Structures are given as structure tokens and as C-alpha cells.
Amino acid sequence: MTAQVRPSSPRRQEEPVRQENLRTINLELVFRHIVSAAGPISRTELATATGLTRPTITRIAEELLAGQLITEAGLPHNGRAGRPRVGLTLSERGPAGLGLDIRADGLAACVVDLTGTVRHLAFDPATYAGRGAPDVLAHLARMARAAIDAIAAEDLTVVTATLAVPGPVQGGVVHSAPELGWRDVDTTALLRGAVHPLDIPITVDNEANLAALGELYAGDNALDSFVYVSGGLGIGAGIVLDGHLMRGARGWSGQLGHVTVYPDGNPCPCGSRGCLQTYASLQAVLGDRPAPAGTTPDAAATGRAEAGEPATIAALDTAGTALGIALADMLNILDIDTVLLGGSFALLASWITANARAEIDRRVLTAAWAPITLRPALLGPDAAVIGAALTSIDQIRRHPTTWLARRPAPA
Amino acid sequence: MTAQVRPSSPRRQEEPVRQENLRTINLELVFRHIVSAAGPISRTELATATGLTRPTITRIAEELLAGQLITEAGLPHNGRAGRPRVGLTLSERGPAGLGLDIRADGLAACVVDLTGTVRHLAFDPATYAGRGAPDVLAHLARMARAAIDAIAAEDLTVVTATLAVPGPVQGGVVHSAPELGWRDVDTTALLRGAVHPLDIPITVDNEANLAALGELYAGDNALDSFVYVSGGLGIGAGIVLDGHLMRGARGWSGQLGHVTVYPDGNPCPCGSRGCLQTYASLQAVLGDRPAPAGTTPDAAATGRAEAGEPATIAALDTAGTALGIALADMLNILDIDTVLLGGSFALLASWITANARAEIDRRVLTAAWAPITLRPALLGPDAAVIGAALTSIDQIRRHPTTWLARRPAPA
Numbered sequence: 171m172t173a174q175v176r177p178s179s180p181r182r183q184e185e186p187v188r189q190e191n192l193r194t195i196n197l198e199l200v201f202r203h204i205v206s207a208a209g210p211i212s213r214t215e216l217a218t219a220t221g222l223t224r225p226t227i228t229r230i231a232e233e234l235l236a237g238q239l240i241t242e243a244g245l246p247h248n249g250r251a252g253r254p255r256v257g258l259t260l261s262e263r264g265p266a267g268l269g270l271d272i273r274a275d276g277l278a279a280c281v282v283d284l285t286g287t288v289r290h291l292a293f294d295p296a297t298y299a300g301r302g303a304p305d306v307l308a309h310l311a312r313m314a315r316a317a318i319d320a321i322a323a324e325d326l327t328v329v330t331a332t333l334a335v336p337g338p339v340q341g342g343v344v345h346s347a348p349e350l351g352w353r354d355v356d357t358t359a360l361l362r363g364a365v366h367p368l369d370i371p372i373t374v375d376n377e378a379n380l381a382a383l384g385e386l387y388a389g390d391n392a393l394d395s396f397v398y399v400s401g402g403l404g405i406g407a408g409i410v411l412d413g414h415l416m417r418g419a420r421g422w423s424g425q426l427g428h429v430t431v432y433p434d435g436n437p438c439p440c441g442s443r444g445c446l447q448t449y450a451s452l453q454a455v456l457g458d459r460p461a462p463a464g465t466t467p468d469a470a471a472t473g474r475a476e477a478g479e480p481a482t483i484a485a486l487d488t489a490g491t492a493l494g495i496a497l498a499d500m501l502n503i504l505d506i507d508t509v510l511l512g513g514s515f516a517l518l519a520s521w522i523t524a525n526a527r528a529e530i531d532r533r534v535l536t537a538a539w540a541p542i543t544l545r546p547a548l549l550g551p552d553a554a555v556i557g558a559a560l561t562s563i564d565q566i567r568r569h570p571t572t573w574l575a576r577r578p579a580p581a
Numbered sequence: 582m583t584a585q586v587r588p589s590s591p592r593r594q595e596e597p598v599r600q601e602n603l604r605t606i607n608l609e610l611v612f613r614h615i616v617s618a619a620g621p622i623s624r625t626e627l628a629t630a631t632g633l634t635r636p637t638i639t640r641i642a643e644e645l646l647a648g649q650l651i652t653e654a655g656l657p658h659n660g661r662a663g664r665p666r667v668g669l670t671l672s673e674r675g676p677a678g679l680g681l682d683i684r685a686d687g688l689a690a691c692v693v694d695l696t697g698t699v700r701h702l703a704f705d706p707a708t709y710a711g712r713g714a715p716d717v718l719a720h721l722a723r724m725a726r727a728a729i730d731a732i733a734a735e736d737l738t739v740v741t742a743t744l745a746v747p748g749p750v751q752g753g754v755v756h757s758a759p760e761l762g763w764r765d766v767d768t769t770a771l772l773r774g775a776v777h778p779l780d781i782p783i784t785v786d787n788e789a790n791l792a793a794l795g796e797l798y799a800g801d802n803a804l805d806s807f808v809y810v811s812g813g814l815g816i817g818a819g820i821v822l823d824g825h826l827m828r829g830a831r832g833w834s835g836q837l838g839h840v841t842v843y844p845d846g847n848p849c850p851c852g853s854r855g856c857l858q859t860y861a862s863l864q865a866v867l868g869d870r871p872a873p874a875g876t877t878p879d880a881a882a883t884g885r886a887e888a889g890e891p892a893t894i895a896a897l898d899t900a901g902t903a904l905g906i907a908l909a910d911m912l913n914i915l916d917i918d919t920v921l922l923g924g925s926f927a928l929l930a931s932w933i934t935a936n937a938r939a940e941i942d943r944r945v946l947t948a949a950w951a952p953i954t955l956r957p958a959l960l961g962p963d964a965a966v967i968g969a970a971l972t973s974i975d976q977i978r979r980h981p982t983t984w985l986a987r988r989p990a991p992a
Binding site: 192338345395407409411412416417418419420421422423424425426428429430431432433440441442445495496498499500502503504505506507532533534535536538539540 | 823830839906911944945947
């Protein structure tokens, strides 16, 4: 036979293991065990769990304690005589992660510590009418500075920031965010160039992706594959598979709002017809009566649904059916069995879930033998900003040595 | 603020690095460099590339040579005086991978060596009418045995087998393969229990997944994210993202045939309406005139299209449009920019591509600034069986030490 097939190749050349990086690898291994422990864990338990020697554990623990990554905490008495047992647990001081979110109804900032606890959460209602991107991002940079200063008083140092934006983004540039009126906005450059510049590493990601990560961290660890669907003026989805966000080849995955529901249906601003967005966005639910001044679109839609307005109920029936058809496509393609409804879909879940579920059960091939779960998300409107902050702190959780190398000298 | 968010945890507890596994890690690192090299690579180049010392490289090379994983080969003369330079390259003897495929038109078996070269490829045309799964799999086990015996004469040892099946599968059990008339068939058990049992480790996977892996290995390494679409009696897709197959939470991803194109459209045997399958499968193209006896459905459809039969051309127009709508959904969800048409879609590409492309360009949100590539796949009808064989050998490429530990003693 001919040699027509080329051998596979590794996608990434790894580092060899030498004495120097052996130290890093084992420190990060021990730290990950402390991160994933349910509570304080003793040095002896760490030695057993990692297979490392007790002296190695002791040395690594000293380094982590000095770097404010962990702290000592009492362990329950084991019934034997002797000194009280002391365990190691994540520090509530030291490095912190900042999250920022540009929402349809305002700006949000959040700081979490290493334990994943929210230590600061600020929301500033704002409308974007007539405000350009530089103005909005300068405002957000001020909120970031206020958060960093507030949290410094609690002995927390914000190390990195993650910004959530409502649209596809690449390298900090938002390609298109119609609800903000943005096209090709370099958010990182604007945050760095603001009067109060944000001068720490900044990652920018789609809000549905970050909200999905928020749900992943906040929720039950057993749930490690799900689709988070973000409803609102736009519709997006964050895909979590085996505990990892599936961002796609260029970070633009989850454009659920532009999945075709009815090929010859409503025209969409994107240039296509029949996109989910034209049936299930907040505009579609509100119809030709936008939210009155001083009321958010979310609140207007929920209020009309609760009042049982026939036009709104009919629009929600249509939205639920369209959402179910689009979600069924997504689940057939991805093979994921859990959908979390977020944003406006969480608020309107009572009115849309039945129709959406009927379409999913009928259209997902595997639903016949493996049922699909469809339920509201846990975190509410703060999911994306909390997910953003957790994404920031997660970099330290995964690579604590980068923090140890650059942390400020102890006072 | 309240501690409402739980910290992330690693999904997998890693092994610590100790002296014993340091040896394994470095051996596998060196081997991966040899796998990914374009041709023979010298010991000196390996030392530079891996960062390991020259004596370590020499020791590892001895081990790999003894295990028939690599062989020595001449390097181009570098112009300096002295001995001819000798490099290391993958062996064409030693371990081999077996692929098996149950196609609509027959059974196939393939063996590849470590270099990814096809060393054996057998196809047995067969119809399944009236033949139960035990009979089909016993036939396939005989073909596997013949392949293993044939290849042993070339000093190749088949180490593992991978079976391609046309339908969702889990743990070797095919849930549903309507074109074979199968439901809940335990393929692994039947292959093991055959008169000539297949007594090596067997992996079973969907044919679209394996064909996608075949394309990944066979094609340009630069193409590491794409969707492979398999047309035929059924329609499936294999999703490759960053060089890895995306199998979904349970291995059932890529049910493209059951993506909804027209929500109130044709009834589908799955119980839903408007599935892509009802517009773009070979049955849909052949309409109410099935392939005559002695002609495969592929050949019948291609023949009628080439003859310009109006009903077939109209059916192919419909199929191309429906395929484009379903693929646009898939690309919006996954963020992948390349689609490879396989199976009957490759044969019929001239008649379906224009319509499919028009829908994709109109409906994929990011196509406006990042064009989508749509083209026939490289490997043709053997893609799945070659992909299956490559999947088998890839286990040795990734973990050569498992082969070293269990290989037969040298003669």
C-alpha cells in the first residue's frame, strides 16, 4: 500500500521535566489539592494524596504560607491525645481577581478572593444612549480602581482583570455588540488609556462564556457539562464540556441568537432570516411597545407577563418554542444534557420552559433514552461579572508560582 | 459579601513527578518529537529540541530502538568531513493499529504502522438484508484475523483495534443504527464471542468521528479545527477542535442529521419533523426510486445527477440548501471555519456546494468578517476505516511505554 497518510503530531511541544520545574510542578500539585479539598487538609493527608514525602510537603507549605496563598486552620480533634491538629486551607488575603461586566442595564465590578468568595460587588445602572465606548470604558475603569482600592484595605491584591462584553471578541477587540452600538471597539486599549487606567493584565471574553464559568464554579461540581443560555437584548450561549469552556476555534462559539429557527422567517439585523434572536430576544417579547423610560426591558417584560397580558403571553409562547428548536439543534450537535437558562430567560422561565422542553424532547435524538435537564441558572444577573472575577483568580489557582514570583514584598 | 461561590477544583488528580515516572515522561517526550519530525532527526537535534542531555537521549534512543518503535536512518551529509550522520525515525515494523468499519455497502479492515502508512486495506462488499448483527460481526472478526495474520509476515504486531459504526455508541453498544436495522447491539461482545474471536483491546466509535480523525491525520497539520460531514443513508458529523475530536459529554456529538431545518417539515423516523436527514440523505436524493439491485445508493444518485435527471437535480438543490442551513447552525454554535464534505456529500459536491455555501455565507454571523471554507474531504470512502486504524496506532504514539511493557520478547 502507498504511504498516503501522515503521522499525527503533538499540538504543543512540552517542557522536559528537570530539577527546576519539578519544584514548580510539585508545588502546583500540592496547591491544587488544597484548592479542591472541601475544607482544611492536614500535611499528612496532603502527603498521602499527592504521593510526595512529608518533608517536601512541609517545604511547599512554608512557601505557600509565606506567599499568602494558604493559611493554617484548626482541624476537628481526632480523639487521640496530643496537640490540636492544624490543617491548611486557602487564604482569604493575598491575591484577588477582578471581574468587570458591561450589561444592557449598567456596569458591574466584582472581586473574589482565592477561596472563590465574592468580597466586593458594585453595580452602576447606566444607559448607553448617546455614550460612546471611550466614555463607557472610562467609567468602568473608575469602578475598577474603586474596587481595587476598597479591597486593598482587606489585605487583598487584585492581580488580573477579566471583562465581560455582550458580543464576539478577539484579542480585546469587540467585533460587534449591536445592543451597545459598538463595532470593532478595542476595549483593552480604552481601559488602559482611561484617565484612571487599569494597569493589570486584562482578559476580555463574551458574557455568556463568563456567566457559564460563573455557574461552573458556583454550582455543584458534579455538573461539569452544560450549556448556559443568556437571554436579553441579544442571545448567547456558553458551552462547558468536561469542566472546560468550549470557546471554539477563535473564541466565537455559542452564537445561539443566530441559529436559524424558521429559514424564511423574520428578517434579522445580521442580514439573515429566521434567527432565534428575532423570536426570543427581549425586543421580540416586548414587541412594538418598548420598555417605558426608567424601566429596564427585563422588568417591563416580566411585569407584563405577571399581569397576564395576552400579547406578551403569546410572544413568550413563540419565544419558548423557538428557543426549544434552537437548543435542540445545539444539543444534537454538542451532546450535552443540561441547559441552564440565564439572563432574561431565567426571569421568564415560568412562561417559556414548557414550550422549550416540548421541542427539546421531541427533537433531540438521544432524549429518547437520555433525558435532558432544563432549568434556571443559579447566579442571576451577576453571573457574568462573578464568572469574570473567578476566571481572573483561577489563573492564580492554576499557576500559583506566577503570583509567588511577582507578589509585592511583605510589609 | 457572602461566600456563595465555591472554588474551582481540578477535574483530575495528577500524579506527582518522581524518579520513576520522570523516566516515562522524558521517554514519551523524546518519542513525540520523533513522531512529529518531518523526517529522521539526529540525537543532537533531539537534545536541543527537548532540553534533555545527550546521555539521556542516547539511553532513551536505545530503549526505543530495542522496542522497534524507531529505527536508524541516514541523514543528509552536512558538508563536514567525518562519518555519515545517522538520525532516528519511526519504525515500519513493531506495533500496528487495526481499523474496522461497517459501511452501508460492505465491511472494511485496515492496518497502519507507526508512521501512519496504510499497510493493509481490505473491503468486502456485502448487503445486510436479512443478516443479523452476530453474523455481520463474525464476518468482520474473520476479516480482522486475516489482516492480523497478513501483517505479521511483515513483522508488524496489531496491538489494538478500533471499530467504526454508523450511529451513536457507548461502551461498545450501538444504540441505534437504522440503516443496519440495529438497536442496542453490543459490538465488542459479538467480536469477542465470534468463532474467530478478536482478542485485543477494542474501541468502538461513530464513523463520522473516526473519518474526521482520518482527515486530521491525513491532511495538512495546519488544519486543526474543522467539521467533517458524512453523507449517506444517515448523516453525521465529526467535530475536530484544536486537533482534538470533540465527542460530547457521552460520545454522541455531531447528530447533524437530526438538526431541524424546517420545524414543520418532513416527518423523520426519529419522531421529529424537518430533520436535515429527511432532505439530504441518499434516500431523500433517490426519492421514490431506490437504487436498483446490484447498484449502491451512492452510485445510483451520482449516475442520475451526471445524467442531469431533473427530479434528481431538484432533490440535490433542496439537499444543498438544507445542508447549508444545518451547517450554518453548527458553525454558529461551534465557531469552526472549515467544513469537509465526506461520504455521499463528497461524491455529490458539484451539485450541492453552491446552495450550501449560499446559506452558510448568509447565516453564519462571523462569515461577514471571517470566511468559511467548504470543500470535499481528502480520503474518500475509506476515511473512517483509516481513521479507525490511526486511532488505534495513536494510542502507541501517545503512550509508547505501554507497548514497551507488553511487547513480545524479541525472537
